[in-house]
Amino acid sequence: MATSKLLVSTLRKSLTSPSPSSSFRRFSTAAAEAVAPASEPEDSLTIKGVKISARPLYLDMQATSPVDPRVLDAMLPYYLARYGNPHSRTHLYGWESDQAVETARSQVADLIGASPKEIVFTSGATESNNISVKGVYEQEGFDVTYLPVGNDGIVDLEKLKGSIRRDTGLVSVMAVNNEIALGKIPIDVDKWNVSLMSLSGHKIYGPKGSWEWGTACELAKKEMEYDDKRIGALQERLLNGVRAKLGGVVVNGSVERRYAGNLHLSFAYVEGESLLMGLKDVAVSSGSACTSASLEPSYVLRALGVDEDMAHTSIRFGIGRFTTEEEIDRAIELTVQQVEKLREMSPLYEMVKEGIDIKQIQWAQH
């Protein structure tokens, strides 16, 4: 397994590192589309008005993850040669595709401790969620009880127990939230007594919107423990690296009970979107309101009870199977640099340095 990992990372390095002879960014495990610059110098590109010198580092794994080359390897034959429709019953093409689907089905089932008969492939998690909830409860008029979460984002089990009624038909819980901690945690639907579950393939290095997950699930199962340890170490490295140089860094959501690949941080006195603008060479995302059309901060952060003045200051870093130490170190360097620059420009930081308590100020409404 170690050899194939080495192969994968070497392959990725050689495909994505700039060489003097190549003038374009080609195949890479980054999720964004390749953009071929028309009139720009060889190694820089301008997009949305921002000029960047190279493809950004990808640290947005909770939005989506790159396809593992081994998954791609497994898929390619089915695009190029064995492209039959699994429902075609009358020829080899159909039969072999059907076999592939069933193999994939059992690999998924194996990963979560379910029976293959219980797996339904859909176009994605959103469709799955809708099928589960709406499909099971087709009529309207059902009472819905919304439960709050604690400051660490965890559901209070006592509260949950207390709110289950005799006529409760469905309890729906997010095993891991994609904003503050997406999970690749060991799942056993039998042990947990789960009736329905939605899974997202493109967040476990599988393809997007497609049923071809078999290999992705198999790999997830084999490599989860190793991935978890490695990613956990990177997460710690990122947090410690940033905290070594900056004060006022708050982790959103429980530190202990979060998935290792997610680091959702608030940087006091610095607004999230301006930080994103400064971090143009790192692909991350933010929970700040300016990125949505309304001025409301993220409902997830609000549910955690994050203070108003911190609600606009957050950035979500997503670490994954292919993230390297160099990328983390570079991300630390850039983040510290940009936060320091923006704090110099921040009236809130200035007030705090002067000893003013910004929570006491009467701000003007606007």
Place this chain on the structure above:
Amino acid sequence: MLRQLASKRLITQRIQILPRFYHEKVIDHFNNPRNVGSFDKNDPAVGTGLVGAPACGDVMKLQIKVDDTTGEIVDARFKTFGCGSAIASSSVATEWVKGKQMEEVMTIKNTEIAKHLSLPPVKLHCSMLAEDAIKAAVKDYKTKRAKSNVDSDAEPAVQAAKA
């Protein structure tokens, strides 16, 4: 097989029309901000405008230094907690007030700032805030001046603008 794929240029024919676009002027103000900093707010020649709220994600502090005898704004500084458009709007505001009379800068409209920066509709409130900041700074200076004329100590009045 992967290497073969990699050696071919991956051109996407379809060009995505991205919903939000940073005008290069906004980027420029972000990368090379003009007039970032502070004056001493106790200085009687300085007017300070502080507008916005952290809960809204936008706070601007704009300060003007006024020549007492001529009424001309000789210098300006700003500090902003907010998105790129907010930073750019306040930066533009400090550029535009320099060398002008106070009455003149009271007529600066947020629409002019927005047009100069090609702000999309969703960012218009940033330019509004910048306009408010200018007015608040002028008002503060005038208030301080009036107070000192009545022979009382000029307090460091940081006055929040009324929206």
